[in-house]
Amino acid sequence: MNGRILLVEDDDSLREILAFNLEDAGFSVDTAENGRQALEKFDPTRHETVITDLRMPEMNGMELLSELLERDPAAVVVVVTAYGNTERALEAMRRGAFHYVEKPVNNLALQTVINKAVDYRRSRRENTALKQRVQRGERPALIASSPAMNEVLRLVDKVAPSDATILIQGESGTGKELIARAIHERSERADARFVAINCAAIPSELLESILFGHEKGAFTGAHSASEGKFAAAHGGTLFLDEIAEMSAKLQSKLLRVLQEGEIEVIGANQPVSVDVRVLAATHQNLKERVDRGEFRQDLFFRLNVIPLRIPPLRERREDIPVLFRFFLRHHAEGEGIEVDRAVDDALLKYDWPGNVRELQNIVERMILLRDGARLTLADVPDILRPDAGFDVDSGALPFQLPEGGLDLMALEKTIILAALAKMDGNQSATARYLNIPRHVLLYRLEKYEVDDDEPDAPK
Numbered sequence: 001m002n003g004r005i006l007l008v009e010d011d012d013s014l015r016e017i018l019a020f021n022l023e024d025a026g027f028s029v030d031t032a033e034n035g036r037q038a039l040e041k042f043d044p045t046r047h048e049t050v051i052t053d054l055r056m057p058e059m060n061g062m063e064l065l066s067e068l069l070e071r072d073p074a075a076v077v078v079v080v081t082a083y084g085n086t087e088r089a090l091e092a093m094r095r096g097a098f099h100y101v102e103k104p105v106n107n108l109a110l111q112t113v114i115n116k117a118v119d120y121r122r123s124r125r126e127n128t129a130l131k132q133r134v135q136r137g138e139r140p141a142l143i144a145s146s147p148a149m150n151e152v153l154r155l156v157d158k159v160a161p162s163d164a165t166i167l168i169q170g171e172s173g174t175g176k177e178l179i180a181r182a183i184h185e186r187s188e189r190a191d192a193r194f195v196a197i198n199c200a201a202i203p204s205e206l207l208e209s210i211l212f213g214h215e216k217g218a219f220t221g222a223h224s225a226s227e228g229k230f231a232a233a234h235g236g237t238l239f240l241d242e243i244a245e246m247s248a249k250l251q252s253k254l255l256r257v258l259q260e261g262e263i264e265v266i267g268a269n270q271p272v273s274v275d276v277r278v279l280a281a282t283h284q285n286l287k288e289r290v291d292r293g294e295f296r297q298d299l300f301f302r303l304n305v306i307p308l309r310i311p312p313l314r315e316r317r318e319d320i321p322v323l324f325r326f327f328l329r330h331h332a333e334g335e336g337i338e339v340d341r342a343v344d345d346a347l348l349k350y351d352w353p354g355n356v357r358e359l360q361n362i363v364e365r366m367i368l369l370r371d372g373a374r375l376t377l378a379d380v381p382d383i384l385r386p387d388a389g390f391d392v393d394s395g396a397l398p399f400q401l402p403e404g405g406l407d408l409m410a411l412e413k414t415i416i417l418a419a420l421a422k423m424d425g426n427q428s429a430t431a432r433y434l435n436i437p438r439h440v441l442l443y444r445l446e447k448y449e450v451d452d453d454e455p456d457a458p459k
């Protein structure tokens with residue numbers, strides 16, 4: 001599920017190209033020509049990310065950023081800057097932008113940043129919900145029904161009271177952050193803060209000052225002193241998510257903190273001591289990164305004092321129905337939805353590459369889109385039902401025939417174009433998909449006057 005984006009760009013052709021590329025990558029895009037229009041169109045409940053040019057007439061991107069954040073402090077804004085203008089981009093980030101991309105915009109780089117931004121927005125929403133529950137005095141529920149997860153929880157109880165650094169490894173969406181919170185809550189530090197930071201979401205120049213803080217005037221744009229996350233977590237726990245993404249320079253700074261218990265605030269003369277327990281997480285195989293020389297071995301050993309692996313959901317299928325009922329109750333508060341057996345079966349068979357987060361998103365979607373008070377197989381998204389496609393042998397059509405007649409040629413053209421789009425414009429793959437020779441496909445495309453100069457694989 002990709003996100004919905006608001007794209008703000010005054011240059012007509014650039015706006016069109018960016019919108020086209022983003023839509024091609026599966027995002028839904030709304031566009032605005034200037035800051036004023038962007039503010040009219042911005043809807044915090046719909047737009048997961050705003051992309052804005054920094055240089056625009058009337059209201060510039062920096063002003064728009066402030067206005068957006070005023071309206072929605074959780075807004076996730078990506079700024080587009082002129083090539084080489086990193087200083088301005090970082091300034092925007094200090095003012096609350098999520099990230100930046102440089103012009104000329106590299107499509108892949110933009111998609112990567114936007115994917116991160118959308119993920120960030122979602123996890124921020126999860127965090128807000130979590131914090132609200134904690135504030136209401138509820139412990140965030142950690143569902144564990146499988147032997148594998150119970151084993152993880154047993155280990156959590158055992159290691160929580162110590163001050164040991166813990167490395168939590170597991171695929172994305174397995175619940176690493178939830179486990180880190182559980183460790184904090186079951187430790188002596190429970191009354192102090194749990195501070196979480198995602199190292200992959202922030203460029204390394206900025207991450208340093210966010211982690212360690214800076215004095216006033218330490219660098220251009222440092223108009224006032226700022227407390228770092230280490231200081232904010234004093235007495236409590238600092239959770240460093242996506243630790244594998246940390247730059248070499250920051251890795252060595254972190255190692256020093258772990259060894260000395262002191263931090264060097266940027267621009268300060270003296271190190272200050274801090275009392276922080278560090279928990280780190282990654283979805284990558286950190287040992288392999290060490291072997292490839294991409295992560296410091298000494299830091300790996302220091303972090304990995306106690307390794308904790310959270311198994312992917314497909315390795316603990318017993319948790320699927322329990323998590324499903326839990327999210328159902330949570331999202332459909334008190335609505336008493338009944339569930340067909342076939343739904344449970346479909347959920348159990350699926351491999352859940354996005355793990356618990358994917359299950360949670362799918363439940364949310366099923367509840368929003370359901371037809372009645374009962375969830376049936378028809379409410380289960382196609383991706384969970386590999387057999388949901390068109391079964392040619394059954395003779396049944398995947399759609400109803402219209403009453404007034406049907407234009408067969410037009411239908412054929414629609415199907416061919418849809419197949420071509422599905423195969424990313426690759427004609428050989430499209431021909432294979434449609435089970436026709438390639439020259440037949442080319443003939444059809446010519447007949448329908450469709451350009452056949454799309455990129456293609458060698459025949």
Ligand SMILES: Nc1ncnc2c1ncn2[C@@H]1O[C@H](COP(=O)(O)OP(=O)(O)OP(=O)(O)O)[C@@H](O)[C@H]1O
Pocket residue numbers: 123126141142143144170171172173174175176177178179241283356357360
């Ligand atoms: N065992 C569980 N019980 C209840 N909710 C869970 C469980 N595991 C994960 N979740 C929920 O799934 C979502 C993703 O979990 P979390 O953010 O902890 O995963 P993560 O492994 O840290 O993901 P990422 O690697 O993307 O940061 C959250 O909303 C979390 O509350």
